[in-house]
Amino acid sequence: MPARIHPLHAMPTFRIAPSILSADFARLGEEVRDVVAAGADFIHFDVMDNHYVPNLTIGPLICEAIRPHVQVPIDVHLMVKPVDRIIPDFAKAGASIITFHPEASDHFDRTLQLIRDQGCKAGLVFNPGTPLHYLEHVMDKIDIILIMSVNPGFGGQSFIPQALKKISAARKLIDASGRDILLEVDGGIKIDNIGAAARAGADTFVAGSAIFGKPDYKDVIDAMRAELRQVQA
Numbered sequence: 001m002p003a004r005i006h007p008l009h010a011m012p013t014f015r016i017a018p019s020i021l022s023a024d025f026a027r028l029g030e031e032v033r034d035v036v037a038a039g040a041d042f043i044h045f046d047v048m049d050n051h052y053v054p055n056l057t058i059g060p061l062i063c064e065a066i067r068p069h070v071q072v073p074i075d076v077h078l079m080v081k082p083v084d085r086i087i088p089d090f091a092k093a094g095a096s097i098i099t100f101h102p103e104a105s106d107h108f109d110r111t112l113q114l115i116r117d118q119g120c121k122a123g124l125v126f127n128p129g130t131p132l133h134y135l136e137h138v139m140d141k142i143d144i145i146l147i148m149s150v151n152p153g154f155g156g157q158s159f160i161p162q163a164l165k166k167i168s169a170a171r172k173l174i175d176a177s178g179r180d181i182l183l184e185v186d187g188g189i190k191i192d193n194i195g196a197a198a199r200a201g202a203d204t205f206v207a208g209s210a211i212f213g214k215p216d217y218k219d220v221i222d223a224m225r226a227e228l229r230q231v232q233a
Contacts, residue, residue: 014228015204016221017042017075017184020066021057021155022208028062029069031212038217039225042075044186044206045095046155052081052104053152060086060093067094075206077125077186079152080104084111091118099123099146099184102134112141123182127152128160132169139177145170147202150187155208159188164200171201191220195227 018040023031032043045063050056063074073096080086081104090098098115102124105111115122123144124134128151135142147170149163167185174181185197186206194205211220 013203013232014198014225015041015182016224017044017204017206018211018217018221019044019046019155019186019206019208020212021046022212024212028066032066032070035211035217035221036070036072039221040072040211040217042073042097042204043070044208045074045076047076047078047080047086047090048152049080052101053079060089063090063095064093073097073121075099075184077146077206078104079125082106084114087111087114088118091115091120095120097121097123097144099125099144101125101127101130101152103127103130108134109138109141112138116141116143123184125152125186126166126170128163128166132166132173135170135173139173139179139181142179142181144182144184144204145174146184146186146206148187149185149189149197152187157188159190159193163187164196167197167200167202174201191223191227194224195231198228198231 018035048055048057075097076095078100083100083104098120102108112122121143125146127148149159150157182204183202184204185202189205189207190210214220
């Protein structure tokens with residue numbers, strides 16, 4: 001099995017994480033290999049349970065199936081309730097990062113520790129209407145914060161501009177903590193808005209249909225990186 005995750009400081013300043021929710025599931029191994037060859041830093045893995053969100057997607061067996069195909073971290077986003085039961089299954093299946101929604105756990109401090117005890121990076125996910133105050137007493141257990149720029153449950157939705165304010169607020173909390181915490185954004189990310197998300201403070205970008213929906217993955221990822229270079233300039 002490939003190494004669980006590269007050290008965060010060894011990753012590029014900006015990270016692009018294609019979401020396989022928009023991939024061709026009939027040839028998923030080929031899809032993840034192709035998107036990594038095109039320059040992806042992470043593989044984003046959306047798990048929906050038709051309970052916490054109104055859709056049903058994929059589970060640990062699919063994670064285990066794609067793990068041998070790529071060396072990059074697998075970034076598992078759990079949109080399930082409850083979450084604790086399935087975390088060890090995803091860790092065993094090769095997840096590198098596991099994030100979940102605080103509303104989906106009765107004791108999210110314990111859930112964060114459970115993820116870390118399994119050898120994975122841990123994080124919280126914030127829906128458009130979820131306040132950031134959940135972070136107040138758990139920043140010491142957080143490796144990644146994921147800001148949803150759509151309401152979770154379906155791919156292909158449009159970016160909610162109000163998410164930029166929440167990204168900025170999360171960036172201030174990270175900077176104040178002095179910790180090495182990634183700030184990820186997920187939902188409607190495309191070439192024409194990735195720069196705005198980066199300027200707001202995000203450093204990790206989930207994109208589904210914007211990448212997998214196009215004929216040349218490298219063209220899209222290269223164009224996204226060009227936009228991000230303008231932010232760094």
